[in-house]
Structure formats: structure tokens, C-alpha cells
Amino acid sequence: MVSDAPPPDLLAILERAGCRDTAPRRAIVSLLEQKQEGFTLEALSDELPSVGRATVYRTVKLFQEAGAVCKLATINGSHIYSLCGVGHHHHHTVCVECGAVEEFRVDAVERLIGEISADIPGEVISHRLELYVNCHSCPASKGK
Amino acid sequence: MVSDAPPPDLLAILERAGCRDTAPRRAIVSLLEQKQEGFTLEALSDELPSVGRATVYRTVKLFQEAGAVCKLATINGSHIYSLCGVGHHHHHTVCVECGAVEEFRVDAVERLIGEISADIPGEVISHRLELYVNCHSCPASKGK
């Protein structure tokens, strides 16, 4: 149920997009590939003092467009980014305590949306579903 | 299926919150109560030149906290606000062409989320679901 999709090959994505092979992009990629959790671009940029803010934002946006990074809403309305498997529609759980993001895909959701569509005025083009959880693996959620 | 919940009584909400009865708030309320669609605070503020920006933002935030106004993500990541019925969990459709917002509630969604919860690591606290549609009642969507 919870997807264990392999992390996307970011370098391959860059190559496919016809991007040049540069040091800043390599730095961003290798940091991104270690990310298990949701992150902010602010923080990402801070972790890469040798790379300019603009380049970090630009590069992540590129991955976003390629579907390798998703921008999610947290429960309080702010945004976090998360690496995610490419090529399949999916949703996310976001831990309200630690911000950990898990990707999941449940066919029942897609099926249900399909059924609902018939009763919705207009044509359903896409949807967004986020579950907010206590992830039970972060200290803050322990024992709750 | 699509909810026809009566619009919330905004003045009553203010009163319940212990707010004073002031001209700026009345102006905001009467404008808000006419809103059938999603709106931006920017636009709302522009329609009320006699009321300060800060007051518009503050007052809408108050309604947000009371659950009478929801802040939704559009498909492109920007935000719109929408009046909505208080007191029951619901979701929204957002027309990608004209921005019209409809509120809906389908028990099947809640039931499904409940079922999924069992398979999600951690405890599901809440969720967010948005459907993006062509609403078929705006000119831009016509004939598609």
C-alpha cells in the first residue's frame, strides 16, 4: 500500500532534459538524493552555501516539472517539497509533527474519484489528496 | 451530492467570537456574503477601498479560523479563498478555467479514508482533497 518506489535518477532526468553537466547541479542532486523527508527550498539552499539560491530554486523547479519532486501543502498551509517516484499518480502522507513525507497509492482512491466524477457538475481533470498523520516514528509523535 | 449548505451567518460568527460591531467589518461581511466563487484577498481588498488592507486580511482570517472561509490551492499552486458551510467536513471542486469553487461532501470519501488509515503507518489526523474541474458553466470551459 505504501509505495517503496525507488528514488528517481535525478541525473538521468537532467540529461533527458538536455541539461548540461555542472558542478552546482551535481551538488544539488547528491543532496536531494539523501533526502528522506520533506524539505523547504530555504533549508536546502542553506545546506548548499556554495550554490546560489537562484540555482537551487531553478533546479528543483526543473525536477518538479519532471515529476521527481512534489510540492505539498502542510496542515498549516505552508509548503514542503519531497522527492517522489516518477511516472505514477500518487498521494502523500505528511507527519504533522516531524514533517516526514510518505508516498502512497491506493487504487481505491482513484476508483472512488472516478465514481464521484459522475455526480460532480463539470469534468474532473485532476485531484489532490493529502493525509495528515502522526507518523509514529518521530520522537514528537511517540507515545501519543 | 454537491452540497447546498446555507451560507454561514458571518455576523453571528463575529458576535460569538466576542468581536465588536464596526463599520469596516460590516462592509467586509456584506461583500463576502455575496461571493459565489473563490476570491483572492487582494481582489476583496480592492473592492473595499474604504477599508484598510490589514483589516480585510485580519477579518477574513478570523472567518477562516471559525471555519466559514476556506483557503484552497489552485492547480497552479496559488491560493484562493471561498465561503463555505460551517460545521461539517467537506471538500471542494475548483474550476481550472474560471476559479469557481463548489463545496461537496461524499460520505464515501470519508469512509474510504477510514479504510485506508488502517494501512497507513501512523495515525491519520485529517486530510485534504481537492478536485480540479472544468465547471461547464463558465464561458472558458464551454464546448470542451
Place this chain on the structure above:
DNA sequence: TAAGGATTGGTACCGAATATCACTAAATGT
């Protein structure tokens, strides 16, 4: 190795929203 376009990064800028704070107006007590 020189030319030429992509990339970079510092900075300015943008839109959305909040903080500040002196001023004003509503409620309350007398």
C-alpha cells in the same frame, strides 16, 4: 582553442500575508 550558447549567482523585485504602532471608535460604568 576560440566561439557561442547555457548556466550561474548576486541582487532586485514580486505577490501574499503579517507585524507595528499611533490613532480612532465601541462598549461600559458612573
Place this chain on the structure above:
DNA sequence: ACATTTAGTGATATTCGGTACCAATCCTTA
């Protein structure tokens, strides 16, 4: 009715997340 108190207001400054700009620099390829 008036003074007092306290919430509310609004002009402005500031923050936050993100994008635009642009001269300098780096890849690539010929």
C-alpha cells in the same frame, strides 16, 4: 451624558517564498 477602557483600524514596514534580471562564467562543439 460623559469619561474611561480597550478593541479595532489603517498606513506603512517587514517578512516569506519565490522569480526576474543580467553581467560574468562555464560547457560544449567545431
